[in-house]
Amino acid sequence: MEGLLEKRLVVVAGKGGVGRTTVAAALGLASARRGKRTIVCEVARQERMSRAVRGEGVGFHETELAPRLFAISIDPERSLEEFLVDQVGSRRLAGVLFHNRIFEYLAAATPGLRELATMGKVWELAQLERRRRPDSPYDLVIVDMQATGHGLGALRTARTFGDVARVGPVRRRADMIDSFLRDSRQTGVVAVALPEEMPVAETIEFAGALHDQMGLELELTVMNAMLPERFGGAEAEAIERVDGEHGAPLVAAALRSALSEYHRAGAQREQLEQLRAGVESEVVTLPYLFEPDLGLDDWELLSHELEQRL
Numbered sequence: 001m002e003g004l005l006e007k008r009l010v011v012v013a014g015k016g017g018v019g020r021t022t023v024a025a026a027l028g029l030a031s032a033r034r035g036k037r038t039i040v041c042e043v044a045r046q047e048r049m050s051r052a053v054r055g056e057g058v059g060f061h062e063t064e065l066a067p068r069l070f071a072i073s074i075d076p077e078r079s080l081e082e083f084l085v086d087q088v089g090s091r092r093l094a095g096v097l098f099h100n101r102i103f104e105y106l107a108a109a110t111p112g113l114r115e116l117a118t119m120g121k122v123w124e125l126a127q128l129e130r131r132r133r134p135d136s137p138y139d140l141v142i143v144d145m146q147a148t149g150h151g152l153g154a155l156r157t158a159r160t161f162g163d164v165a166r167v168g169p170v171r172r173r174a175d176m177i178d179s180f181l182r183d184s185r186q187t188g189v190v191a192v193a194l195p196e197e198m199p200v201a202e203t204i205e206f207a208g209a210l211h212d213q214m215g216l217e218l219e220l221t222v223m224n225a226m227l228p229e230r231f232g233g234a235e236a237e238a239i240e241r242v243d244g245e246h247g248a249p250l251v252a253a254a255l256r257s258a259l260s261e262y263h264r265a266g267a268q269r270e271q272l273e274q275l276r277a278g279v280e281s282e283v284v285t286l287p288y289l290f291e292p293d294l295g296l297d298d299w300e301l302l303s304h305e306l307e308q309r310l
């Protein structure tokens, strides 16, 4: 983790529902605790983190949620407009160029434009010299990536664009974004997986694609939501022996559920081994928290777990 939090940008990738937002928030808290000015970017208009902390989303504004921990919800349209304002040097002119549904039109005609605009804003946040002088730089930017294809498309988009736009400001910006993302001294990719067969297979596949298509290696893999191993094999056998004989239905049900959890926890450990064998990076685990919806306290707890395991 030391190495990870020393980067300028950490990309948290994974399929839908595996715990990207949870891991991004936990990493953000760990980083802020170390005194780093940190921002977590949510990209898919979900704003789950800011809603859990503040009761409302933060929108396209850098907002401090906890000491030194900021959040922003990145709007691709606003990001592209910002870029245009910088290019033409006038908010009014950029506004004229931009409105009348031009973004929607352009985005429909240009695959990857949304992703490029999003990654452009992420890149801007990660620069030590911010576009507007009064904006303070961040020590670390963490992106809670979109789920589609683990976010690989968004990571690759700058390269794709750079190839299409041969010259000009878009090309220059796309090239800068692309080289920043590919520079492992500055950017670290964290994959999040769940201890089940499909998510594990997909995470291994993602690690391979990241290597083949971006020349990047995973900096860290997080196996999220691991059930505790409450007892060992001998104890499980003892429960199994009692189960058949026990007359009280409630007790029998409790024993059966204990056994099924024991088997699930075991299957999860097998998946953990699969994952460790399939990815090059270190794999750390986070426990399953028996809470209906995770909030700031839970993320604090998980952030300490992450720190201990790294």
Ligand SMILES: Nc1ncnc2c1ncn2[C@@H]1O[C@H](COP(=O)(O)OP(=O)(O)OP(=O)(O)O)[C@@H](O)[C@H]1O
Residues within 6 Å of the ligand: 014, 015, 016, 017, 018, 019, 020, 021, 022, 023, 046, 048, 147, 224, 225, 226, 286, 287, 288, 289, 290, 291, 292, 293, 294
């Ligand atoms: N370790 C955990 N223990 C218990 N619940 C968890 C854990 N990690 C995540 N969850 C819960 O699982 C759900 C999905 O987690 P999270 O929102 O972090 O995933 P995500 O990958 O960001 O999902 P999405 O694709 O919807 O953005 C949430 O309700 C969250 O509170």
Ligand SMILES: [Mg+2]
Residues within 6 Å of the ligand: 020, 021, 022, 046, 048, 144
């Ligand atoms: Mg999420």
